[in-house]
Amino acid sequence: MRGVSKAFGSHGNASPVAALANLDLRVPEGSFVSVVGPSGCGKTTILRLVDGLLAADAGEVRVSGAPPRPGPQVGFVFQGFRLIPWATVEANVDFALTSLRLDKAERAERVSRYLATVGLSRFAKAYPGTLSGGMKQRVALARALATDPEILLMDEPFASLDAQTRELMQTELMKLWEQRRQTVLFVTHSVDEAILLSDRIVLMSPRPGRVIEEIEVGLPHPRWQYDVRATPRFTELRTRLWSAIRELVLNDPSSDFHNPSGRPTA
Numbered sequence: 001m002r003g004v005s006k007a008f009g010s011h012g013n014a015s016p017v018a019a020l021a022n023l024d025l026r027v028p029e030g031s032f033v034s035v036v037g038p039s040g041c042g043k044t045t046i047l048r049l050v051d052g053l054l055a056a057d058a059g060e061v062r063v064s065g066a067p068p069r070p071g072p073q074v075g076f077v078f079q080g081f082r083l084i085p086w087a088t089v090e091a092n093v094d095f096a097l098t099s100l101r102l103d104k105a106e107r108a109e110r111v112s113r114y115l116a117t118v119g120l121s122r123f124a125k126a127y128p129g130t131l132s133g134g135m136k137q138r139v140a141l142a143r144a145l146a147t148d149p150e151i152l153l154m155d156e157p158f159a160s161l162d163a164q165t166r167e168l169m170q171t172e173l174m175k176l177w178e179q180r181r182q183t184v185l186f187v188t189h190s191v192d193e194a195i196l197l198s199d200r201i202v203l204m205s206p207r208p209g210r211v212i213e214e215i216e217v218g219l220p221h222p223r224w225q226y227d228v229r230a231t232p233r234f235t236e237l238r239t240r241l242w243s244a245i246r247e248l249v250l251n252d253p254s255s256d257f258h259n260p261s262g263r264p265t266a
């Protein structure tokens with residue numbers, strides 16, 4: 001993304017919201033990049049621009065050298081799963097394959113392979129409403145992976161899961177990524193999650209959203225094989241990112257937590 005700006009239209013008398021201003025961001029092929037920053041800094045807007053669901057007002061967005069276009073080359077995983085409630089688990093995954101023009105046997109093989117990858121083969125005939133949150137998110141992950149996309153866009157995919165399930169899903173994602181090494185652009189509010197998963201972390205400031213720092217994580221892979229959180233590097237990154245985000249929030253006049261002095265308000 002080069003010099004990208006995006007504003008959203010005004011509601012009633014309110015003036016337009018400048019979501020992104022003159023944003024530069026490069027995500028190298030095969031890398032795992034996370035975007036963190038205060039609420040409303042434009043993280044989701046970046047993903048929608050890369051997916052081609054949204055057009056930039058100014059600047060240039062390129063995906064593998066071409067203008068972005070929605071399609072099977074890009075997999076999207078959302079916080080809210082977005083499964084089809086009246087379709088079975090396997091039908092939900094199969095639906096993603098519609099545009100690939102595979103024959104029936106190939107489609108069935110893909111569906112069963114990716115359901116096995118996320119450990120849900122036994123639930124192929126179940127309906128989403130009967131599954132736990134973690135299982136639903138695994139279906140959503142299988143659906144996103146089934147087209148074998150070059151790029152995975154993930155918008156707070158684990159935010160609504162309980163802490164244990166979230167950790168298990170993070171480990172699953174790390175393992176899957178080690179095998180396939182897609183390019184991943186991952187949005188999260190969790191600094192720990194960003195450090196755990198990413199090669200690089202992009203820190204954004206809000207109103208208008210822009211990149212203020214890019215940090216190489218520098219922790220070795222595969223990270224599920226050792227206790228990443230116990231390393232000095234993890235602690236250092238965590239402290240650095242949290243204090244930067246805290247400063248951004250306290251100094252943002254439109255934030256509910258605006259308090260430049262940082263002193264107790266009560």
Ligand SMILES: Nc1ncnc2c1ncn2[C@@H]1O[C@H](COP(=O)(O)OP(=O)(O)OP(=O)(O)O)[C@@H](O)[C@H]1O
Binds near residue numbers: 039043045
């Ligand atoms: N369709 C829209 N119409 C109006 N304003 C919008 C729209 N989409 C996003 N915005 C505004 O643009 C800004 C950036 O939104 P975006 O959702 O990209 O931020 P975010 O960093 O992902 O937020 P959060 O962390 O809260 O999910 C916000 O101020 C948001 O209110």
